[in-house]
Amino acid sequence: MKQLALCVGINRFENLPMSSWLNGCVNDAEDLSALLGSAFGFADSSITLLTDQAATRDAVYGTLVEALDRANTPGEHLERILFTMSSHGTQVADTDNEEPDGVDEAFATCDLRQVGTQWDLESLIVDDELHTLFSRLPEGVLLDVIFDTCHSGSGLRAMDQLLLPDDRRPRFVPPPTPLGRDGTAVAGANTRILRDLVRTSSAVAKPVSLAACQADQEAIDANFDGRYNGPFTHFLLEELRSGAGASRADVVKRVNKKLRARKFEQIAQLEAPDPGKTTAWGTAF
Template structure:
């Protein structure tokens, strides 16, 4: 997360457009053609069909979030490093207070990793982050409410297993990334999503650059509640425009990178989408709000008198203003907090097809 994208490599952008009708958040009231927003309803408790190309024998179950609560909060300012940030530790502090006061998370059920702590087990090294991710989901049961919040640097790396439509994996950077390396979305999915049973909720908030699909969740929703699908023809036109622009500026390196990215999308896009849906659809209830699209940066900014990450601030602000919102309303509320101030577009993704008009609970 940074306004200047200090360590996030420049990558070729991808574009997603709506392909399936979403649930409409309206009910007919009063005279004909008089419409008013309906109140969000709580999630159903019976098993749900996947649909949308997911394995036909799978079912998933929403969580009502009445079970045990656990949270993993990670904030990295990269103190003393060239790529330092200012607001990430504040994000974790604010999120901890918000979860405790507004959502009943006990302090003893939170693991907090920040790079200003003296205890070495509480420093967000790669080893400590991975250990804490395993702790978060250990022993998870139906209707548990688990939460991970990451505020720090993110980036992209070439996809090695063919499950990314644009040919790149999302990554997060631990405080010791220069020595230990980054953490890839595939690994985070395997640790925190794959082991969860039906009806267990994991809420993920990733306030970092290039975080749109940081948990490799297959179902991404637009602000109209429409399931997004890759549009390779539109992406080809954008890539062509980028190549022409790079040629005009004499940027031969960008031309080569654009060509490679287009080749990956043209040859792998559809098969990667199918692979992701078939292998990473989950019977659990995993929902993620990310700070930006895969191709965007996320801002380290100044809000309400202190340095903060833009998404972390907007998420808390939106829920404090109205605790009873649907998933779709919350996505739009978060976006409206940032609209006109930042270029980043927060994303909503899920491990299963989502009724976006259900009440957001955690």
């Protein structure tokens, strides 16, 4: 099988204070990329690993564009693309009036920076961009996406007061100023988060999305026996390493059972066509 993977993990952000840095995102990306080679047949040359300072907006989005270009190039015979992202999620004001709640969801890249009262749109990846890009997925190419990031629909001010143990923190960074927060704090339960975009990306080929939490929850960065990961990624890796060949739906059920057992409130989400839910992760349908 001819396949490409992009694994992104960002702990350190050029323009954010250290108090907003994370601990487990790089481990997520490195662990997932290692698993792809050892258990899922990815050649080293087919995996792009972008972490911390290498994971700029241009590098991440540019690599995704190249992958979709190759998928649409006759003679390439590309069968699978995998994209994993562990980072902060954030929100920006909708500029094209497409969102009912006036908010666009976004991934923070390492060069996230402020312009005026909001984040600079050239320093992050907005959901609309991924929607447009994933809509180019041709029939016969499998796109698996793993998001271990936070897209809260519960109100940004609540995030400021979130109380967690010292070894846990949310993977979410709000807009950089009080005025910017006022412009996006109207987000509610109907926020169109990235997993919803995957579900509706293409009338031809349907990507498969695994997301760390629901729209009104926080994806967490946590310590596991002295080493940090996202709990969702940590338990997902355990299930995929088991080699049991369980369906995608069963894998997510097992991950959520482990999240509950360890007192994590986030609930992992699977978005896929019905045949994709009943086949094993990484397999075509």
